[in-house]
Amino acid sequence: MQKINAATLIDKAPLNKNHKILVFWCAVIMLFDGYDLVIYGSVLPHLMKEWQLTPQTAGLLGAASLMGMMLGAVTLGMAADKFGRKNIIIACTILSSLAVAMNGFAHDTTTFFICRLLTGIGLGGAVPNLVTIIKEMAPGTHRNRLINFVLAFYGVGAIISGLSGLFLIPAFGWQVTFWIAGICIFLIPIMYKTFPESISYLIQKNRQTEVVKTLEKLNPAHQHHANMHYVVETTASKQKIPVVGLFTENKAIGTLLIWSGFAMVMLMVYGLNTWLPKLMNVGGYSLGSSITFLVTLNIGAIIGTLIFGVLADKWGAKSTLIFGYLLSAASISCLGFHPPTFVLSALLVIAGGATVGSMSVIHTLAADFYPTNIRSTGVSFAAAMGRFGAISGPLFGGYLLAINLPFQQNFIVFAIPGLIGALAIGLFTQKKILATPQMAKG
Template sequence: MRQFTPSSAMAGAPLNRFHLALLAGCSFIMFFDGYDLIVYGSVLPTLMNEWSLSPDQAGWLGSAALIGMMCGAVLLGSLADRVGRRPVILHGTLLFSLAAVATGFAPNPDVFWALRFITGVFLGGVIPNIVSLMSELAPASKRHTLTTVMLSMYSVGSIIATLIALWVLPLLGWQAVFFISGASLLVLPVLYRQMPESMAFLMSRGRVREARHLLTRAASAADHDSIDWTVPPATKRESVSVAELFRSGRALGTPMVWLAFGMCLLMVYGLNTWLPKIMIASGFDLGSSLQFLVVLNIGATVGALAGGWLGDRFGNKKVLVAFFALAVLSLVLLGMHPASVLLNALLFVAGATTIGTLAVIHAFGADYYPTSIRSTGVSWCSAIGRFGAIAGPLLGGSLLALKLPPEQNFLVFAAPGAVAILAVLLVISPKPAIRAETAKTNENSENYLAVKN
């Protein structure tokens, strides 16, 4: 009888309720990631007035959560390759939810900065791990689609944050916008019952009984006798070194993926934080400016979903190059004072190809690294990319302090897209041996599915 690995059996399983439940749980977390991080851009004009903040001070305040995410990705994201995805995801979600609610009680900018930093630390540990978990447990044929659907919830959270700000700010003040983050705590008991562990992690730690149970949940008709449940001794207690990210033909690819992440995040957080203020400086009122932020994030949702569909068909690398090119074009045109209809259309395209691209680039990073170092790889992509995320709010604050014309503000935010195109094009493929190993895994998954059918 032909033997298959547990991971190939998981990858060959048909899409079912287990995968949809996993998608719902991870999407829920991603939704609140979008809400908690983008809510700052929605309340920024109010905070600047209430606390008399200069543009530079407001930019630094906006970077607090992003600095925290960088630290969290390094300290907590890689931890999952040693202790498991599940505990990092669940405990991190609890703690970032509590910190987000506490932000509403901040009496001054210093306390606000500290609480936003703590929120970011735990978000930074959680997000790379739900990306890795979805990548490992989703059916191979639907992996990109499910990953990008999950990541698109970031934009949905951003839209809801902006709509809530439009409604709640005039009635209850900026504090209430943060208190609403507490809704995430209500679903945590369900997550604790349903969130699975990584199959690769269970097998590497010799937890075969749990691995068998996981396979039964994901593929109830699986023939366990056709699966090799042997635990490789060399991987039972291995820790993952960051140096692994540069081996096996990844010496150039890893820094280029990092650079692409950084440029993407610079555009994402720069626009989401400062678009309302840039539009106010262009002559629009606060209400209209917040509505432009909604259009931007509606485009982001569509872009993320389209990116997943296109990635499954043409590959994430081609999709990233096309999206970044459209981002550059749309941002340059936004600075040319277009008419109202064209303005909203360009904001939609800009959202789809900047914020929407964030979903595609996470899937691109997850695909680039093998399972044994995937959480470490995605976590370091996220951590190094946070330098770009931190630079976004700071850059926007500096631009407004200089009082540049709107067209120059948009031109500056378009430049990182051109850098990202070059970085993605320079990401080299793994060595032939690695490609052969990947092809063999995909073949095993397809063969397992064919045998079961």
């Protein structure tokens, strides 16, 4: 029996329509994820007025989806290593679509909180697995760019949510913005039929017939013969509990530093997306202008994600991240000084690009750091630990608003995580892990 490394075949394959189908669906899911998460920032000023919310309560509601994302990343991320990337991604998409649509029917803070929590659980399980499946299925020369291309659609969804808040809420009320997000549920049948399963998972489960069919699509030039048996490279670790593998074989310090990097960038991203319109409104800008600033921030997010994908291919993920964190800190700290409109818009584009661009690259760093058999677990746990920072963003923003800090100081405080993140990634060192062929049992 001839052993063939499936990962090598995928690495050397030219980009074709089957890769593009995978990327298309991942981008669609990411678009709705961005919309689902950021829509709260557009709704918040209206919700605070209609429900008479305190800043602390508003911050807690904003943190609900991020608490759910932490739970989803841990539980459903690990489940993907057992039940398959495809099944978990689609199940999570169904959950988040239904939950966010139900948000539009909420009439009290408790129901609203529960719906946001469930939305977050679905998103938390989906996003890390989108990164993982592209990491495992994309050609090596295109991998980082495709991952960042997909993650850029978070910004597309965020922009759409901002525009919805600007144009639809005054005409139809805030509820309609949540109902729009439920549209994704109608795409599930087509998605399930055309979305491929991960090669690594199929090999792990000894589903060789499906491996052959998938490889024929991803690398048509490869000729399969009956005596071929496909394997993937993975660590020689014998750990039966995947999470234990995150701290063995010299990975413990790297794992903790990655977690720190995730937490800091997510604090900046979700803190700004939740509170930017309200903070700018309190600072003297009109509500319409404040929501427009949110759109501008996420235009930067799209541009930055694409640029940072190219930079990661040229400079490496570590150097790109250090640059991104420092640029985030510098641009955010300048937002509170009432610069001219053009300069303010430029700063928002830079801040959005640097924060979300860094968030996309750190997913790639985590996927590179962990071996195949614990990759979903590693990326998902990193994203889950990062949610502590994400949860802190809305809560901290509410606290800052409640204590009435000077306008400039609010943004200086939001910039500090960028410096901490740069330090964490600067200390990160990736070590080579001994790899051996991973064959399915049975």
